[in-house]
Structures are given as structure tokens and as C-alpha cells.
Amino acid sequence: MGYKKPVVDIFLKLWPFTHMVKRLSAYSPFRQIFAPLVNDKVLSAAFIPINENVMDPESTVVSYDLLRELMEKSSARFQLNHCICRNQEDCKTYPKDLGCIFLGRAAADIHPSLGKNISVEDAMHHLERAREAGLIAMVGRLWMDALSLGVLRKFSDFLVVCFCCDCCCLLRTDLKYAGDRFKNSLKRLGGISIKVTDDCIGCGKCKDACFMGAIEISGRRALHHEDICKACGRCAIICPQQAVKVELDRKERMLLELFSAVEGTAEIS
Secondary structure, eight states: OOOOHHHHHHHHTTTHHHHHHHHHTTSTTHHHHTGGGGOTTTEEEEEEOOOGGGBOHHHHHHHHHHHHHHHHHOSOEEEESSOHHHHHHTOSSSOTTOOOEEESGGGGGSOGGGEEEOOHHHHHHHHHHHHHTTOOEEEEEEHHHHHHHTOGGGGGGOEEEEOOOTTTOTTTTTGGGSOHHHHHTEEOOTTEEEEEOTTOOOOOHHHHHOTTOOEEEOSSSEEEOTTTOOOOOHHHHHOTTOOEEEEEOOHHHHHHHHHHHSTTOOOOO
16 A cells, blocks of 8 residues: 555655756756656656647547546546645646546555545546646656655556646646756657647747747747647647647557557556
């Protein structure tokens, strides 16, 4: 069994240092010192847009089906009582009770003082709440989660589906100032494309909202740098003109892309 809540709370006292670590990771010798913390085997994640307001109906179905398949593949699904990131940052924008969902055999060992085991339908209802709140889904394997929860010994069968926000996310905050290894821990799924339509007026709201700094405004139009963009879909959610569209490829390809991006993840069982 994993750690009880009081023990997890002790780990979370280190939270303020995460901002410093990301910013220092861009400089030597910290780039080398922090390298083991951002190896693909211990830190890797990818986004799956879930907001139907910025996708066509077919793409929305693909993203929901993909997440449902992940939930169904897992023998255990554990939902945290709250979002660790939003609690630690005292978020004022998004609901704190929309916690992560952990999958795999390690999830079965998470202590019940931190949340509850849920069904596939419970998980999909949780996903719908996240969509309604304007959040996006991130799927990954994060060693710091497994370590702080006390399930690191089963890390090979451990996956997290989180619904964090740009203002509080452990990975996304300060990322544009972080070293390349931290930036590269977030993968772009090949089956997702971002398109800017002629409705774009170059207002810059998407540029300001992009946590990667992947957008620039040129000639009163938003331009995405494909080599930097993680295709999270946040720009499409925030665009007042609805000029940014997210398109997803077929589910089968997306599933392969996801497990390739979250490198080293064992089959969830």
C-alpha cells in the first residue's frame, strides 16, 4: 500500500522548489545535474484535446474514445480527491476537486486517504467535468507522482491522466524558461494538427496563453511554430474568434502515437 495523506503532504512541502528547478535547468551545471530527472523513462507526457467547442464532432469522438480505451485497458483506476497542482498553487480559476486519475497496477496501491477507486463510467464523467471547466487532458508517466504516492516500485505499470491548468500545472508552469530536456518531456502526438483560419485577427490572446511560447503574431495572424507547439489545444479554447481549430486523426493511430510518446509505459493491466 502507498503512503497515507500525511506522508504525501510532507513530500509536497518541496513543491516551491519545482519552479526554481525548471528555470535553473536551462543553465550549466544545473542542466547536467537535473538530467536524470527528465529522462524519457521517468518523465514523459502528451496532450489529448477534449474540448468539443474547438474540434469537429469526429475529432471529439476520437479523443473521448481514446481516453475510454485507456480506462478500459486498466485493471485499476484511482481518482485523487483533488488536483495536487491547483491545491498547491491555490488556484482561483479552476475547480480544485478535479483530481488526476491514475491507471495500472500501481494505482491499486494508492492509499484510500487520497481518493477512491472508480469505474470506467465514473472516469468518463470526470472527463466530462474537466471538459466543461475548459481543461485539457494530459496523459503521461511522472516519476515524482509515483515517488510521492509511495508506489514507485510499480512505476513500470503506472500512468496518469490529469486535467491540470496552465496556471498551476507542475509541468507547464515556467516551461518556456526551462531547459530543453524539460520541454522535450512533453510530446506532441503526430495525429493532432492545429489550423488557424481566416477568422484570425491577430489579437495575440493565444500567444499570451501558450505555455511553450510557440506562437507569434505576424501580419495580424497567429503563426504556430510546429517544432515547439505541443498541440494541447489551449490556443483554440482561448481564441475569442474561434479561429483556431484542432483536428485529430483516426483513433488507432492516435493510440499508437500516445504509447510511443509516453515512452517506456508498460501495457496497462
